[in-house]
Amino acid sequence: MSDAAPASEKDSSYVVVARRYRPRNFGELVGQEHVGRALANAIETGRVGHAYLFTGARGVGKTSTARIFAKALNNPDGPSAEFDGSSDIAQAIDVGEDIDVIEIDGASNRGIDEIRSLRANVGVRPSRSRFKIYIIDEVHMLTQAAFNALLKTLEEPPEHVKFIFCTTDPEKMPITVLSRCQRFDFAPVEVAKIVGRLREIVTAENAQADDEALELVARRAAGSMRDSQSLLEQVLSFSDGHLTADQVHSMLGTADDERLHRLATAMCDRDAASALKQLDAAIDAGVDAGRIAEQLLGYFRDLMAVSVGCDPSLQRHTAASMHDELKKLADSWGLQTVLAVVGLIDQTLVRIRHSVYGRVLLESTLIQICNLPDLQSISDLAAAAKSGQSLSGAARPGGEKKKLTNSPPVAAELVPSPAATHDPAPAKTTPSPGSETLADTTPQPAVAAPMPPAETAATPAPVATNGTTSPPRSPDASPANDPPNSESTGTATATLPRMALGAQNVEQVFSEALKHVPQMTASIASMADLRYSHDEKSGKPVIELVFPSDSGMAMRRMNLPEHRGTVTEVLANITGDSVNLTLVEGAARQKAKKVAPASPKATAKERMERIREIESHPWVQSALKTFQAELVKIDPKS
Template structure:
């Protein structure tokens, strides 16, 4: 391709037209389409209708022309047409009578399609096929598509249709099913750079590699856009194209300026960030364009944060991969994702505002004051995963917390670790230290004469230390508990060191080694449990007239016989689990729930009948005082609006 494609009168032809591909070998980035079309020609499997889809400037119309030249080659259909033939040159210039190019945007009505149908039956003038190339075919009206359907399905043997579109979703499925569809991919940046370098050399100019990379990234996969940008910058330069020329001509900021702006935001220095924006605007960078570049920069920062290589960076130079990795580690993925969302929202607002700079500066300041979202996410993950620790992790944590636990467990129950065994009759010297656990329980270590440590106690399941007056005995026992994995179902192992046996209803434990609720604890702590419970569940549980524990480890809620609604809702899994969680958190005890309803008391008839003609307000007060009505009003937020007299 050269200047021989210029018009005869010497007028200038733009780069995108002069260096347009003229055969399948010159197509850039669409090798799969070229091979498929060449194979169809060589095997005589050419269809009657083709649909080329893809973004703008990726070679759809150029491929359609090349395909038309291959089909109408004078020596028969060939995969490698001769560009010097009269037919090929006429098709390249758009003057061939047998290759009709139609703009679907301006010829979209049913009248134009009727005219096309009338001319379809006319045989080609000098070529083998009459080929219709309809660009932007999705712009045709529904009536035009309907008029084209029958002709498209069964055209004459001498007619071929090639449709090109950037929006295939707008084409009726009846048309799509009648075409062979080829999707054109965006052209890769390195291939665009290579093609632009060939054009610059053909134009007798020189260029920096960084400048070509900037143009390729700005084109976003469109070969035609990259060539248009190149021509714009060539007219600005003096024969040597540099990165500064590209930034100056396109009004964009260089990668280092963007990185300095990001560094200022990462340091939470809003003043320095606004200074970077001011310097960029003073250098000719448009504020809206700077916001677009920021979105691309943070896209690459997001890619680096998840571990992508430099080859997957689309907007920043590959040489900045290390700097972006360091910045991503400081910010964290969650914070970067939040910034991407903020910048995207700002771009939407900028498109509808004349104060682009103000909106950009406000966004930058907002980013400077963002909390550390990654740290918050890590804490949430750690909290949610604490209950699912493996047995090995728990044992390791227990060993670090209490190295003496193994020695206690290895000795007989009658011999505490340390020096000589203590006499049974000798009164034990006791020390009780308690420490609050994160979930509200307490951790106790007793018996100074035989020191031992409590290891592996799960948080939230250790009861408060009972005093001697509460338990009825002097605290003398020290237990070391090593719990297994929650999912293993293995019973916990415990070793007790005691000088005198101690028994109490409050110290009853279940088969898995955890303390169980008792009747006294259930009654004394129920008020506090209701206060710390979820408000909705607490409202339902308050309907219970009393609580008791018929046996250790069982909490029974007894509801009045007329509170069936509250009873049924308390038995729902979400409310039941909330009651158990709060009970365990407050008392440190484990329990199972039972629900019971008392018998409904029958109201004996009153000897003296009430007057029948009671006024409306009196009946309203009586109904409002009814416990069942009160429960409905409290639970559902209801309101009494009408009182109906019972029938019969």
């Protein structure tokens, strides 16, 4: 019995870490130096207001700062930022027992009766201090009637009264109250500052802790100093005097960074089976499915930050030492895919909170992520198609070829290569099993074949269905025996005539070249006038396409690689030498005035027949259906 009594007495006198290591003066405030400096300057310059509002998240130091401010105002030697913390008044304020510093819980004293009692006692002067200070915590919990009863007293209180309001939700307070207070916003405490404070506490408690373990506790606190100290006390009780990262994960039921990285890597490799195994191992280790989803969201938040080029200091949920690994994974995955994964995990978290089958929901989300198409490559291809660049250069820099085993080969169907637009049936290549990649499905430009002999060139070449010439076929050759050749994917250079280029025949050569390019390219190029010259440096022939100044759209389109590059290639094959093709803007063309011949006025019957004829035309019906449009007006026949 003699041993039990002291143990019981010891337990009853124990004070938790968060209270024992509470800041006692402005110098001990961690993470809120801007607030402490402003309040200290207000005291030193005599600019102390009558009402203050401290806002911020839980555990960031609002109430502690209010007590420090009260001790500074009621310093026995007069208001001072450097007050005596050992005085009776300061010690009474620290434990919340000072008669002139009244702390009120707004959540449990939120009615109008409590505010009426406060108003009745406001006129009574303080007993032993200079000011009577009211600290109302969670003030946003007061009722509307209570706020209304407080307004007049708050605006014009007696000289000896000061109000300090603390709240985590200032948006719920009436604007009439907010306008009567000096507002100070308390920011979440940075992880590095929390780690420094936890290190001081561990040293004071005669314990040891790894830096990685303290960083995990600080990150888990999410900017709350009080939460970090409560977690530290919890894990110190679990450890044997030396705190490690594994003990923190085991106590808090969280997955370590390496486990999350392995899970993300499995999803990036499109290995759904491996991802489910990683998830199963984490759950068997005691990690809740909802907690894993929250950690995955934080992990992909950091991966998103690394994808856009942020440095390790902006990683909020992973260790800074993992920046290089995250960079590799971000380059391999792509920003667009990472953004899609963030959205999927966020939706899963909402569903998990309203379901008892959190594990099943998380597993289905992991499988969805493993089956996502390469969204970054799709975005790059779309951007390349819009700008007219070659698709071969649309690959992500640093990105690896990834297998799209469970997704359709969307990249090959988006935009064909400029060199492959001539032939509707490109040469097919048979990839080895399991080697189909995004880059393998993109048509490649054909390599020009050598010029044939003169007698072969003299043979008439059959014309293909798309308007280009195809290579000649031997009379005794059959389609089944045709060997594969490079001309099937590009311009049929083997049948192009050889012509010398000069100032006299530039139009003839250019017209011949337009016969072997796509019809759209030929139509655009034919809008320009031709000029022939030589490059002074290289001596190469130069053909200038002079576009009228009012045809800027045609000039811009002609400058795209799929038009300009195709014409240049055909000209080089015809002339046997490279030709510089330049675009020049000329003067506007004079439009000839057309005098419309007089035509007899159509009768009403003829007009109706023409309207019905136009409405029933297949092209008009297709346009109406495609654009979901309707006919508004039909101009009369000229």
